[in-house]
Amino acid sequence: MINKVADSVAQALEGLTDDMTVMVGGFGTAGIPGELLDGLIQVVHDSRISGLTVVNNNAGNGDTGLAALLKTGSVRKIICSFPRQADSDVFDGLYRSGKLELELVPQGNLSERIRAAGAGIGGFFTPTGYGTELAKHPDGSPKETREINCRMYVLEYPIYADLALIKAEKGDRWGNLTYRKSARNFGPVMAAAAKRTVASVHEVVELGALDPESIVTPGIFVSHVVPVPRQATQGAGFKKVA
């Protein structure tokens, strides 16, 4: 029998080690797996984990969630598209003091590199970023380019992860997931790219209760489903209940 429903966040996050790559879903206030991030911070603290690479669209807001994870000092590198925000103070401080490495990736390339990892693609040519600073490796050397059908493209490689933390709406014991509105964002993409995918859900339902036509992430991409209560969405200054 398959039962991916975890009793607790801690159970779903057992066995993490140093130097892992962790994907974290979410965009703005929508789809941030807050409870899973809190759980990860606890594990990182208790097991003294270090050297993590985090993949997220942003680099944390305020002093909770991803920002709190960065504050633990356990993160060596962040791969993201939009780190700078009005209240990204934790990231700003670590980055400016050289304690956190940044790999800046155009958002669509970020998403496609994650997709490639999940889809078994070894690399792809993208027009995005051609001719810009972001078509260079971190050491400043140019990325490989190619002309295809009279257009110039840049070679980009997959981003694999050991762990993905995503927020979904409903799930069942096989790991099938649905999402809510624009909280879907990176969830289905990251789910396929990680060796272990942990999804928080606001409701666990019986097998067959999710309309098969409406399941967005099939359970094969999901390792653990953790029920969490619905809470007020807080982030970027927003406080009202979703």
Next chain:
Amino acid sequence: MTYTRRTKDQMAARVAQDMPDGAYVNLGIGMPTLVANHLPQGLEIILHSENGILGMGAAPAKEDEDFDLINAGKQPVTLLPGGAYFHHNDSFAMMRGGHLDICVLGAFQVSERGDLANWHTGEADAIPAVGGAMDLAIGAKKTWVMMDLLTKQGQSKVVPECTYPLTGLACVSRIYTDLATLEVTHQGLRLIDVVDGLSHADLEALIGLKIQA
């Protein structure tokens, strides 16, 4: 010369005026977002938001805000009947794959060949952030820029060569500014309109480039 600059809302209305019925449009964060308030009545123009929305509607009333439904600028929005949600790969396939008819972006600089610089000042201590700007700039069928023509110091933001780091090469087709609207053509810049009281020669002097009538 006496002339009056277009306000931000007048600029937004000017951009909106050129949008055809049925267009799929992405409005960049910042000033381009204002265009949504000026879309012509009676036309169906479908707004895309890169975080995963097609058919985005107006901002909700304060008490109706749903923070699972936000735009790329992270502000609460609504969904029109017929609208859809999708994940990031589908969203960027729409952008990169040439499915959007128009995107409207802000800019630091645009070159006369249509090179765009809008993501990074290049200053040593600046923290860079790019988001979806590079995907939009080269992905939409038409990339329009909406910006003030001059910097606060009075320098033209339409330039022979961008000095800020580039977002995309030769991707801008039209530049809507507070003083004039310009088309980027293979033969250089062409004037579409200019505010009353500013002559063609005055405009060329401000920009420092030849502009076809």
